[in-house]
Amino acid sequence: MNFHLLRLASMALIVGTLAACSTAPVSTVDPSPIPELLPHGARAGQPAVTAAPATFAKSRWLPVTWSEVPGFDSDTLHEAWNAWLKNCERPTPAFAGLCSEVRRLSIANGDEQRAWMQAKLQPYRVEASNGNADGLLTAYYEPQLDAARQQGNGYNVPLYRLPAGFGTRKPWYSRQQIDTLPEAQAALAGRAIAWLRDPVDALVLHIQGSGRLRLVEPNGQVRLVRVAYAGTNDQPYKSVGRWLLDQNLVRDATWPGISAWIAANPARVNEMLWSNPRYVFFREEPLEGLDAQFGPKGALGVALTPGRSIAVDRQSIPYGTPVWLSTPGPTVALNRMVFAQDTGSAILGAVRADYFTGWGQEAGDIAGRLKQNLRLWAFWPRHLTPGSASN
Template sequence: MPGWTNDDQASAWPAFLASCKAIGRQRQWADVCAAASLLGARPSTPQVRSFFEQHLVPWQSFGPGRTATGLVTGYYEPLIKGSRTRSAQHPWPVHAPPEDMLTIDLSSVYPDFKNLRLRGRLEGNRVVPYWSRAELAQRQDKLPLPVLFWASDPIDLFFLQVQGSGRIELPDGSQARIGYADQNGHPYQSIGRWLISQGQLSADKASMEGIKQWARDNPSRLAEMLNSNPSYVFFRELPASNSGPIGALGVPVSEGRSIAIDPAHVPLGAPVFLATSWPLSERPLNRLVMAQDTGGAIKGPVRVDFFWGFGAKAGAEAGRMRQQGQVWVLLPRGSTPSEMLKKP
């Protein structure tokens, strides 16, 4: 694994202990996490490196045709402006999950469906797909669709949905934290790709900042652009905390040491060694990270979303990151990837 001996693995130790809070109850991880607890909260880098080398084995992930490299993007925890009450300055709703949306779980009968987000609604005696983003915009006042907050900017709200969690700065200067609660079941479609296909942006300009600038320059086409992505994320309010946002594993993600992965290919909670490069450069970014989150656009065995942290600086790095990378999943000795991907 390139750069393994140069990484400061001790910086990843708190994230690994957080993972153990979730996966330590699984049979395959119980002994490893018990041994980790004996090292304490602040072991040295040589101790951490030795621990992983002693207890875990790296398995490299490959894509179709044994492709070793895949796409590495970035995400972050944004801060947007909003209010708990609707006003002319805050007209855009931040929704909690709708009361009429059904969650369809067929995994006990069809195991291949366990990682699919199946959401629907009743239409007579039939279950049909839940409303798309465009349909929600048209019908939201007629649906049992709770509102948590009201945002001041629709494009900031859209990117908060893409990130899956964030903070809202209220008019009095205080902040509220929200996290992913559910999704409408429609597949994520990139608005950047839509803009490229429409001839509105070149590929090198289709970054988060480039998309925001296009939205400011083309307000009459804002709804058309947003609705090109039928996926819609619903939120829940979280307690105030200085830790990172809660990922799909159920633990806070860590700046620079957590990633989102496809749980169909990488066990959620597992340590991962990522070999990639810094945004817009060839400078190596090789480090131990934890698979603690998922995302609608993160599909495949060599597809990673790197968590940069909170705020504008993190957002700038995340928005620029579109690198190639390789992935090694670190699993307990004696286990195999296929075994670890089964339900414990």
């Protein structure tokens, strides 16, 4: 189980009704409009493709010509190649045979990479079983927060490792019980990885499932480390935004609305936090060198690439699949190749993706606002039937 299973996509998903480095590059993409959908192989001047449609549990794939993939000639493929190289660290059977060529082409130019893809891969339009090709794009990110190794000086909110005796009691104590019961606190004694200043920041980190800490050590040294998902208390997730709405405490359950309520009601913050009984435990990972240029590991088991990794419903798109993502905005227009490298409990359906924007404040701002129309095209080796040798 990976960190993304516990996250509902982005900081905006704290509200329960909305979606969810450096930030992933978003200003240089080709904003070409999504073209009118035509029967597969029906683009003017091109013969019909010979591949057959394919059916998955939650989607159907219709083969198309490359000219039907919007903006394919304009994407900066060398950026996407970093994510493909990550794929090849743990390739799925369908794509393992291509990895030697993928590595060789890492130093090729975009035209050479494009020509190779057109020769080796067949594009398919992803649709729901009823033929609907429109879906939803949200986004997620990795928070970056200040923290201290020892409690004190304003750092009083713990991030815990798995508790002693974890697994002997299921479900484990709720969030409120962890904060208030002596027996829960005894099981967590000495298990704090680090301490944060703000309990709401801790909740955001719990929802995202992973984060970066600028960690002050006891000797005063500051290190950058990652806290990655290690497990949960097996309690159900409840949205604090939904709780605020149901209590008629806010009308605006966006993050600015929640923040305004918190500022005006500091004595009720714990009550809001305790409305979500789920609690996430972490493990510490070093974050240095090349590791710092990538995100946490997704469900595929490889590090996520900002702007080039997505979470999908694996019953619609198998892990490791190259995917063409096309969205017209309004937050950002994107036409680019990404890779299905992660999943999530809220990422369900045929044309559904959660876009990894990177880490830090700017990435979080984009992730919190991104909720817009989506179309997807999947690329599959020409010599294989889609779905075969995919796991």
